[in-house]
Amino acid sequence: MSQTTLTLAPKDYKSEVKPTWCPGCGDFGVLNAIYNSLSVLKLPPDETVVVSGIGCSSRLPHFVQTFGFHSLHGRALPVAQGMKMARPDLTVLAVGGDGDMFSIGAGHLIHAALRNIDITVVVMDNETYGLTKGQTSPTSPTGHVTKSTPYGLLASQFNPIATALSLNVSFVARGFSSRPKELAALIEQGIQHKGFSFIHVLSPCPTFYNTMDTWKTTVTPMPVEHDTRNRFKAMELSMETAKPFVGLFYRDERTTMDEAAHKMTQQSSAFDINKYMARYK
Ligand SMILES: Cc1ncc(C[n+]2csc(CCOP(=O)(O)OP(=O)(O)O)c2C)c(N)n1
Ligand code: SF4
Numbered sequence: 001m002s003q004t005t006l007t008l009a010p011k012d013y014k015s016e017v018k019p020t021w022c023p024g025c026g027d028f029g030v031l032n033a034i035y036n037s038l039s040v041l042k043l044p045p046d047e048t049v050v051v052s053g054i055g056c057s058s059r060l061p062h063f064v065q066t067f068g069f070h071s072l073h074g075r076a077l078p079v080a081q082g083m084k085m086a087r088p089d090l091t092v093l094a095v096g097g098d099g100d101m102f103s104i105g106a107g108h109l110i111h112a113a114l115r116n117i118d119i120t121v122v123v124m125d126n127e128t129y130g131l132t133k134g135q136t137s138p139t140s141p142t143g144h145v146t147k148s149t150p151y152g153l154l155a156s157q158f159n160p161i162a163t164a165l166s167l168n169v170s171f172v173a174r175g176f177s178s179r180p181k182e183l184a185a186l187i188e189q190g191i192q193h194k195g196f197s198f199i200h201v202l203s204p205c206p207t208f209y210n211t212m213d214t215w216k217t218t219v220t221p222m223p224v225e226h227d228t229r230n231r232f233k234a235m236e237l238s239m240e241t242a243k244p245f246v247g248l249f250y251r252d253e254r255t256t257m258d259e260a261a262h263k264m265t266q267q268s269s270a271f272d273i274n275k276y277m278a279r280y281k
Pocket of ligand 2: 021022024025057126130204206208
C-alpha cells in the first residue's frame with residue numbers, strides 16, 4: 001500500500017491478513033483499539049513497529065499494517081527495547097498474553113520496567129494459555145481446574161498492576177477489551193507517554209476460559225477523584241481484584257533510558273582516548 005495515499009484512518013492500519021482468532025475472542029476488541037489509537041495519533045505506518053512473543057494474542061502484529069516482529073515466546077520485550085535503543089525515531093509497541101509476559105517473559109518485564117525505555121506494552125490477559133489449549137497461567141485464579149490442574153491450581157494469582165506499580169513503572173493502566181473506546185484512549189496516552197507504558201487488558205478467551213460475563217459485571221471505572229501521581233493509592237486500588245478498576249492508575253514523567261543513553265553516547269564521542277592514555281605514560 002502506498003504511504004502517500006493513506007489518510008491514516010483506522011482502516012489504513014488493517015493489514016491484508018485477516019485475524020484467525022475464535023469468534024468472540026477479546027483480542028478483536030484490543031486490535032480495534034490499537035487501530036483507533038494509531039489513527040488518532042496519525043502514526044506513519046513506516047515509523048511504527050508492533051512486536052510480539054508467541055500465543056494467540058501474539059499473532060496481532062500480522063493484522064496491523066505497520067512494521068511487525070513476531071518473536072519467540074516471552075521475548076517481545078527484549079526485541080522491542082533493542083529496537084527503541086537502535087531506532088529512537090520509531091514508535092514501538094510490544095503486545096502479548098499473560099503467559100508470554102508474566103510467565104516465561106516475567107524476568108524481561110522486571111528489567112524493562114526498571115530501564116524505563118520509551119515503549120508501550122499491551123498485555124492481553126485471558127487468565128489462561130489460549131494457544132496451547134487452556135492450561136493455567138500466572139493470572140489464573142487459585143483453585144482453577146484445567147487439564148493440567150485437575151484438582152485445582154495451588155499457586156496464588158499474579159497481580160499485574162500491583163507488580164508494575166511495585167517496579168515503579170512510569171505509566172500503569174488497565175483496560176477491558178469490551179470497552180474498546182476507553183482502551184484506545186489508554187493506548188493513545190501510553191504511546192504519548194515518554195517512558196515504559198504498561199497497559200494491562202482484560203481480554204477473555206471464550207474457548208478455554210470464558211471470563212466475559214464475570215468481567216462485564218465486575219469491571220469498575222477508576223474513581224474520578226483518583227490522583228494518578230499517587231502511587232500508594234494506585235497500589236491500594238490495584239488490590240481490589242474482585243472489582244478490577246479500569247483506567248489510568250499511575251503516571252510519572254522521568255528520564256528514559258533511551259534518552260539518557262543517547263546523551264551519554266554524544267558525550268562519549270567528545271572523549272579523547274589519547275589524552276586519557278597520556279596519564280599512564
Ligand atoms: C519456549 C516456548 N515454551 C513454550 C511454548 C508453548 N507456548 C506457546 S504459546 C504459550 C502460552 C500462550 O499463552 P499466552 O501467552 O497467555 O497467550 P494466549 O494464547 O492466551 O493469547 C505456550 C506455553 C513455546 N511456544 N515456546
Ligand atoms: S483460543 Fe482463546 S485466546 Fe485463542 S483465539 Fe480462541 S478465544 Fe482467543
